[in-house]
Amino acid sequence: MRIGYFLSCEEYGPAELLEQARAAEKAGFSALWISDHYHPWVDAQGNSPFVWSMIGALSQATSLPITTAVTCPTVRIHPAVIAQAAATSAVLTGGRFRLGIGTGEALNEHIFGDAWPELDVRLEMLEEAVEVMRGLWKGDVYSHHGKHYTVENARIYTLPDQPVEIYISGFGPKAVDTAARLGDGYVSTMPDGELVSRFRENGGGSKIAQAGFKAAFAATEDEGARIAYEKWPNAGVPGELSQVLPSPKHFEQASQLVTEDMVREAFVCGSDPAGHLEMIDKYRQAGFDEVYVANTGPHYAGLFDLYAQEILPKLS
Secondary structure, rough: OEEEEEOOOOOOOHHHHHHHHHHHHHOOOOEEEEEEOOOOOOOOOOOOOOHHHHHHHHHOOOOEEEEOEEOOOOOOOOOHHHHHHHHHHHHHHOOOOEEEOOOOOHHHHHHHOOOOOHHHHHHHHHHHHHHHHHHOOOOOOOEEOOOOOOOEEEEOOOOOOOOEEEEEEEEOHHHHHHHHOOOOOOEEEEOHHEEEEEEHHHHOOOOOOEEEEEEEOOHHHHHHHHHHHHHHHHHHHHOHHHHHHHHHHHHHHHHHOOOHHHHHHHEEEEHHHHHHHHHHHHHHHOOOOOHHHHHHOOOOHHHHHHHHHHHHHHHO
């Protein structure tokens, strides 16, 4: 199983993200995830650097593969623009870039006042966006007149040697089936073996399945849980609320129903390697090929030391 590091654009600024990427490579992590957000989930996280600027910088800062986890190519940014951004990212990284996409959240996508569609419509838009992006990556002059998108006489001149691979996120049956049918890989954040099996049995086959989890490194489990609750109380917000709430303020209101113990359950807290190894094993048993760990809070140097000394050597 490949073990990667998840760069959280919601919590860290550009300089910290670059520092973490370099430290991840030095520690022995084999790949990077990076989130794409216009807003943080809650104000306590405090950041949202533009992911495409970050990928350009990361391409020169590390030699690790990079996957967006995940970009929404349907509302805030037209898929023809995402196609160009992804192609340039693949060129900059020498083919080490993979485009992770999903149906998005209102938190990031509503900023121009567009209506936020229901799930079936968002999946329909995502499928058409994939068609547009792959059409443009052929390198010819391309036009498209679809239900949701129009492209006229567009051509992407700067292209990688191979088309960008598209990994599709899915947390329910419909999205997983879309990922299996259209994607070059699958993205999740839950150690759910049933969803991985559904992906593989409905067209995903042996394609790469990626997942990620969050940690809060600290001297003690209690301190880690406190940091996680302060920075990511939204981790305990249930159901589809994460897709439909429109602002950090609304997530803060919903998070008033979340307890520290609920967040503790969602994170690996503290400095005990056993908790990290146990979480990674859950994803391994669920059938994932790659798992990415994100740190929250100020003690990320300790997490890199922990993985370099106690985690990655046991998994090699």
